[in-house]
Structures are given as C-alpha cells and as structure tokens.
Amino acid sequence: MTVEAFTLLVNGESRAVQAAPFASLADTLRERLRLTGTKIGCDAGDCGACTVLLDDEQVCACLVPTAQAEGRAITTIEGSSGLVERLREAFLAHGAAQCGVCTPGMIMAAAAALTRDPAAGRAAVEDALGGVLCRCTGYVKIVEAVLDVARGANAFASAAAEAGEAVGARIARVDGRPKVDGTDLFGADHQPSDALWLRLVRSPHPSARFTVGDLAPVLARHPGLVRVLTAADIPGANSFGVFPTTKDQPVLADGVVRMRGDPVAALVGAREAVEAFPDGDLPVAYEVLPALSGAAAALAGGAPAIHAEIPGNVLTRGYLERGSVAEGHALAAATASGAFETAFVEHAYIEPEAGHAKRVGDRMEVTACTQAPVMDQEEVARVLGLPMAAVRIVPTACGGGFGGKLDVSVQPVLAVAAWLTGRPVRVVYSRTESMVSSTKRHPASIRARMSADAEGRFTAYEMEADFNTGAYASWGPTVANRVPVHATGPYRVPHVRNATRAVHTNDSNAGAFRGFGVPQAAIAGEALIDDLAEALGMDRWTIRRANALRRGDATPSGQVLHASAGLPECLDAVRGDFFGRAAEAEAFNARSSRTKRGVGLACMWYGCGNTSLSNPSRMRIALSARGELTFFNGAVDIGQGSTTVLLQIAADALGLPARLFCSVVGDTDLTYDAGKTSASRQTFVSGNAARLAGEDLRRRVLALANAGPEARLILDGARLRIEDGPAGRTVDLAALTPDGTGAVLAGEGRYDPPTTALDANGQGIPYATYGFAAQVAEVDVDTVLGTVKVRRVVAAHDVGRAVNPTLAEGQIHGGIAQGLGLALMEEFVPGRTENLHDYLIPTVGDVPEIVVKLIEDREPEGPFGAKGVGEPALVATAPAILGAIRHATGVRVTRVPVLPHRLHEALRLRAAAG
C-alpha cells in the first residue's frame, strides 16, 4: 500500500506521519507514532481494546482509516486531562486493572461517557463500556471505579501499609500505574527499530500431508522477504511439549498437519512484505486426509492414529480408586447417574500472543508474553540446540493468560528466525491466529453415578470421563491426572472410582485452562448431588453441608486434611442467601408464568500446586550499598496480582514497608525459577519462597545488630536502623562489601510443597493444601425464548488468608464471569468461531451482581496462612448456574454451553413429557 503524508492531531499535538491511508488508525498510532498505549485485541471492532476518542466520541481505532482521522482531535490513553487522571486513580484504588490490556480502552470509553454526562449512572456507564471486553475482572471493579468518578469522588486513597502490615491490606497493585497510564509494555509493544517481522503460514486443513516446493522463486518474486523457514531450517529439535515424554508438537510442521492452523512455513522479512504475502503464493501441496473430530471418533475401532506411537489415540489415563463402589452403591437409598458434555472453551485473553527475539552473540533473547518463562527457556534452548544458559526469556506484561500462555507459542519460531537471520524478529498474532493455534479447555464427555444413604450421606461416586485433548499433548496429562483426584467434589465419599482418558483428535489443541478439567467434572458431580437431594427429599444446601469435607476428613486420595478446610464455613456463609433467595424465587414464580426464577448452589475444591510433582519456587531479596531494596521475583504476573501479593508477603517477612521495594519480575537472567503461573500456586508456593527470602534477609540483618526477633527495621537511604526495645543500631550499608550482584545484604527462600506420589489407585498426597468455595447463583429464565439472565452470584471462598482482599475479590469476580461464559455462551468450534464476534465471552452487561465472602481458615503451611484462589474462583460457577436453571424450570442440563436454542429444546421436551 502506498504511503502518504498525514498530519494527525493527537492529544492536542500536531503529528506528521507517513502511513497508508487505509492503514487503521490503531496501526498508525502504534507502529508509526509509537503510541502503544492503544492496544489491538482483535482488529475487527469486537473487543474495544483500541478505543480512542475521535472528537470526544469513542471509536475503535482498528476500524478507522488513517485518512479519516486527519483533521480530527484524537485522544489516546497517552493524553491527559483531569477526568482521565481521576479515572486512572479510581482504577488503581479499586483494583479495576488486572492484566491491564483492556484498561486503556476502558478508560477512554469511560472518559467519553463522563464527558457527555459527568454524573452518568450505572446504566449509562455500562452502555459506554459495553463495547470493551475484559476477560480478567468480571467488570465489577471497573464499573465501581467509573461510578466512583461519576459520583464526584476525586481522591482515591489506596491502603498504605506500614512495616508488618502489608499482608491483609488492600494496597493498590504495585505494577498498576503503567497499566492505567498505558505505558505498560505487552508483547506487541516492544518495537525494536531494526526488526524483521515474522508471519506463519498455517494449514487451513485439520488433517493433511503436504510438501513444500522450491522457495527460491518465491523469494525472488517477493524481494522484501528475507527467509521462508520450513521444518528443515530448525537448528535443534523441531518439537516442543510440556513434559519430557510429550514433545509432540512441531515448531513448523514436517509434512504432516494434525490440526487446523498447524504452521507449515514462517515468512520472515520486512513487515510490508510478510503482511502482503498471499499464502497461495507459497508452493505448498496438501493431500487432505479425513479428520477425526471428537473423542468418540478417535476412540472408534479402526480410527487412524494421529501420532504413530499412540495407536489407540489415548494419550493418558488417570485413575483413582478408594473402597469399593459396588459396596457403596449397595448402601444407597438413592442413586443418581448421568452423562454430560462440555465444549472447547477459548481463553480469549485480550492480548494475542506477541513478542520479539534477538541474537546477542551466542545467546538468544526472547521477549514475549508468557506464563512460564523457564519452560520457554527450556523449549527455546532445545529447538535451537543450545544449552539453557544460552537462552534468556524476558517476559513482557502479560495481557491475560488463564492457562493459554503456559505453552510456548511465538517463542521457538521467533528464536529460530532471529538465530538464522542475525536480526531482531517480531511477531504479533492476529486474533484469529491466536484462537486457531492456542490451546483450549478440553471438551469432556463424562458419565457419572453417585449414591447416598437414607440420611443423605454420600456412599459412592464413580466417573468415567474422556477429554478431547486435540492434536497435541500439551497439558492433557495434567487434566487426566487432576480430574480423578477432584471429580468427587469436596465431600466425604468412602467409595470412589474415577477414571479418565485424554484422547487425541484432529480438533483444536486442548491444554491448560483455569481449573485443568475440574470445572467440567464439577458440572457432572454437582448435578448428581441435586438429583440425590431431590430423590431423598432433602434440600440442596443441607445435603452438601452434611457431606462437606472438613478438618480431619480423608479425601478420596486418602489424604487427611489436617487444617484449612473451610468448606463448612463457606456453606454457612451462603446459607441465608440460598434459602432466602430460593424462597423469593418460588414466590416470584407463583405470579410469573413466562419468566421463571431459580437458585442454584455448588461447591468446589482445588489443590494448590502441581499434582504430586515437585514444583519449587525460589526468591531473592537484596539490599544494595545505596539502600535499594530489590525483590527478585521470577513469578510472572498475568494480571492476577502476584507481583503485589508476593511483595506484600516478602515485605512483612522482612519487616519493611512494601513501598520501599523495587521488583524485578520474571527475567530468566535476573531471577530464579519461580515455576509456572498456573495451578493456583504462586500465592501459596512462591508466597512461601518470598516469605522465606524475607525471613532470611531479616535474620541476616538482625545478626548484624545481635537484635532479637521482635526488632524493628527502619530503612532510610543507605542507613538501616535496627531497633530492639531500648537498644538500637544503625548499619551504614555503604560501608558493607557488595557481592558480585551488587548486594550488600541478601536473603533467599526456596519452597517446594510437600506432596507424595500417587499410587496406581490414586492414593497419596497430591497437594499440600486445597482451596474451597460455595457459590449461590440466581437466574431468570425466559421460558419462551430459552434465554438465561444471571441475576446474582454469592461466592464464599476459603482462601486461607486474603493477602490482598481487593485482588482476591478481583480473581473471584473474573472467575465467575468465565464460569458464566462456560455455562451459557462459550463454545469454540474450529473453523467457525475463530473471532470474537462468533465466539462470545461475557460483556459488562452479562455479569451479575456479585457478592464475595472471603473465608479465612488459615493454612499453617501457607505464607501467613494463605492459599491460592485463581482457579477456585471459576469452578463452582457453572454448576451453580445450571442448578439455578433447573430450580427455575425443572430442566436438568447435561450439555454446556446452555445456548438459548438448547434450553428451548429441553423446555419443549419437558413440556411434551408433561
């Protein structure tokens, strides 16, 4: 496209720019003017991340031709006004920015609304924010923040915690300021000026063989292309995968396509050249093969093997057996059974995968969004054929992950391109590319059977579940192993048999997604509990309360819960809501024929950390001679807030205020391995490492003064004062000898949760601790149209200790929004829902009122009593909503999402059956 000269008025400043007239304003702002605060999430007007103001009205900058922006006043997040500044402060104080990638768009949309109506009410604010998607927050704190500004607040004080008071305080996230300013740098925001660009050519077929012809004529026809990489160009191993035994996914496919979107070649060159290249110009000849779609097809006799070494397409089996289910069912006064189906669910983080790589001598540096820097380091080293130490991973701000950025995406191929060309290489996935190539939540086919005796005590649970793990292993083994442990739910059940299979298909690749299969299993288990309650004439709360796991109980894996098992307290906390709302619903239904109201209840539990595997974390805190206090924290913050929470823990363990610290996060050259940001493990596992590091440094400091454990520390520049009752000593840090890293004093902590291996029957101690929750959902069902409106969710979560209640609430809000999506609207269909207008996630208008009740049954093994909450937030929501639909209509849902046409059909069948 021909470039023309434009003069744009951006944030009150006249800017001359060369751009193609048809280039979107978003692209021109970001790539030509380097104003990267405007984010691109979809390039199609579906997500609103690129919202800017054009003459004070909000627009998606991805839909505006640069030519049309000329002569208009453009306002971006980089601009400033009193209103925008108040919104920034309110977002910070409320915890309204989690990952921060939607934050600039949200703030711009809010600014447009409040410019028109400075006292806008909730409805007007929701209408204004309705065009911006957020996947982290559930929108609750965003709306609160905007309404706070609309109500005229102009001071937003976040808690300022003094020494020893950080844990439990609602301090603003310490990495929040750049997020509300739009200066936080995500994967696509790093713009090395001399970089080449990379674009993957992907197979449109889910199953095929292919050959690549002579590439020399292609390079000749497209002079801007520098290289076209194929499988043959990979210097090391052309494969990656989570486990040493499952390196089954190629960086570039080697003649075989196993899923739609498998990359067959990588174009490397000038940006214009790789973007303008028509894929049809690449000499790729496909032989399209029949594709296996769905686990049942892949398991059928005679189905071709998707991987030659796995003839039956069963990647992994998981198993747990305790007692004898036959015996358990024999004790039953009631037995319930059912078959349940769930869909592929897309993570739909608003930031598509992006980053860049550059070769530095004989080392490779990859800067990209990720949830697992050290795993990326291992994979990149392997693909390049280099030792791990020759690879540096620099995590960018991560615009949402939820499990989808645990696997490598852009990293290996970027590294190969940068290695071979010697030039920095950038890549930014399109939304469709992100959705096609990234992992999904596993679709599950679950058959389960559950019994209870006449008193409502559960006697047996058995489940068989097949998880469609798609073309590559990814985290399929983890799902297959985690589900048998959790599937029974957080209840005492003496006789259990849970069996799972992860099955390869040619469908989209399934991997890690908030809950690793447990949310799917909970849909089945909680439905059966409602069945049993009905059969026994008990209410749904009492049957759960009577069986709830509590301190001293043994789990189905035989683990005795010695502490912090707060499910009874969670259930007690929602009791009034459940019974009160259920009674109101019944009264409502007596006078309403078309809209039926219902209330549902579901419980969950979730083990923090990896299942029976070592998953250590190591942290370091250093003091320099100038008194700089630095927290070297290898845990990537994907928006959930670990940078803040771990700092709060470290600060209190050391005994200095959190505000004195600088954090260095995630860089593999500068921090130790804290493990993956997954499995709800960072607060618990890395939190313990942070606590130990703080305690270690404190011990060293106190030793300098021979001070007792209660001594008070005061850091003032290079002077560190230690006050121990009437005695005191001041250490001149400048006088101490620094180590090789520049630290004069440093503390380290390493923690690996105590677990044991599971035996063949799944018996052992898979996790050091568990999170628990009970959620009550209230819905209205339009029985004529089959639509469901979730009115309210009350969520009681045992988090051990809420290190930062604002952030814990934010996790729960966001988890509930994702659980709502899982229940009601989200279904990824390869080839059909590869964008954010055909694949629907909840908008601000779909999330109900949410009441969070934090239960703090302290975990003695946890840092200051804390446990994880990231995944627990989501698990109970879908079953609670399904229970509410059933209460409202009598329809027992066995397939999610409950799209209106599915519920309509179920209502019709129920009416026909009389």
Next chain:
Amino acid sequence: MRYFRPATLAEALAIRGGEDVAVIAGGTDVYPAHAARRAWGDPVHKDVLDMSGVAELRGIEDRGDHIRIGALATWTELIRAELPPLFDGMKDAARQIGGAQVQNRGTVVGNACTASPAGDGIPNLLALDAAFEIAGPAPARVPASAFFTGYRATACGPRDIVTGVLVPKRGGRGRFVKLGARKYLVISVAMVAAAVETDAAGRVVAARIAVGACSAVARRLPALEADLAGAAVADAARVVAPRHLSDLAPIDDVRASAAYRTAAARALVADCLAGFAHPPAAEEAA
C-alpha cells in the same frame, strides 16, 4: 491498492463509474472482513472509495413528508436526532448495534448496503417503508422491499452509490426487539421491527412488521399485517400465528438452530406487538 477520498458526490460517482472499488463509510464492516481474510493469508484488498469526505451525504434531515438519513449518518446521530415515535424502534436497534464505538462509526446506509441477514437496521427500514436514494448512471429511488435482493446483495449496482435513505413520515410508533446470546456486541439470532398506527379507539389502522436473521433477506409479514388491520392493539400479540411466519427460512448456524429461530421469531413478533399495547413511558417504567 489505491485509496480515493473525494470531496463531492460527482467525483465519487466518477470514481465508482470507472474503477472496481470497495465503498467505505464508517469502516465497521470493511475492516473486520479484511481482518478475517488476512488471517488466512489473503491480504489483498480492492481499491477503496472512502465516502467520508462527501459533505452532502451527512446528516439526518426533516424534509416535510419524509426524513432523509444521509449515507454518512451514524447510528449515534440517529439516536440523538429529534425524530417522531415512528423511529423509536430504529433508535432501539441503533442502541443495540455493537457497542458505542460501532454506533459512533457505523452508518445506517452502510449497514443496509452490507445487507447481512443479521443487519439490525434492515427490518426497521422494511417496517418503515423506507426508500433508497441511489445515484449512478441511472439514478433511482428504490423501495426497501426491492432494495434487498438476496444474501448480502442489493439493488445498488457496481457503479452506483447509495446517497441516503428516505423514510416517509407516517403516524404510529416503531418498536424493535432483538434476541442475542449476550447483552452488548452481539449478532442477532433473530429480530423483529414493527411500525403500528392505531386509531383513537385503540384499533390497528396500519401495521408493518419485518423479521431479520431468519432468512437470507429480512422479510415483511404481509399476512400478519393484513390480519392485524382493525384488531385491538391490546390484542395484537394474540393475533400472531405460525402461518404468518411461513415465508421465513432460517438456517442452523453457530448461534442457533433453524427450529429455534422459527419459534423465537414467532415469540419475538408477539413480544414486539405486545409492546404497542402500552404507551412508551409505561414501558420504560416497567
């Protein structure tokens, strides 16, 4: 690709007459379609004729016996325009299109020209008996009933430009109901627009009803319109019968099944008509 941005209609018509161009106003359909093609390696885009500089196509005007919605008028301009109650449904549709960003950029005429079966403006224009003002080699005024010729196809020829849409000012009130799987940013599963005029006794004098997203082209329901004539508006919803919707031909897609669309369309038509039984203020209070 070339990018034309003329300042007058005459220039625009000259370009349109001589070049194979994609016409763009707000861009809310053009860019997503381009992104979808690019994602699978088809980056080529036609030359573009950007109409946004043609001042004479802007604005919404009262022209005595009709309202003219200029080809560049956005949904937001429609929402903010002082218009008679006949436009209430059209305004409701405008408020439910995309999010505020799309309403601020997308145009009423652009939505019609894209002619998606799920275009929220289209059933409204059918119910309002609108006419399209087409400039080109053979200028014409084409009634909405003849403008939409098929799936994403219209009577606007390759050398033509739609310059505006004309809505006759009649009595009565407009209503619109939309069914989608979420609150904002949602493509309709089905939708109904209606314009109903009543006499002092509350009887239907004239009713025009159209259903969208249930056939390749949104359709009026002439049999129902005829049956409603003379009926008490309070009973209008009860007049709706399956035979009134027999011309619809919905499809199965990722959003809904065909059978569901048929049932939902009937319910939505009844819902839409039921709303005419109450004055608008009472509805808002409810």
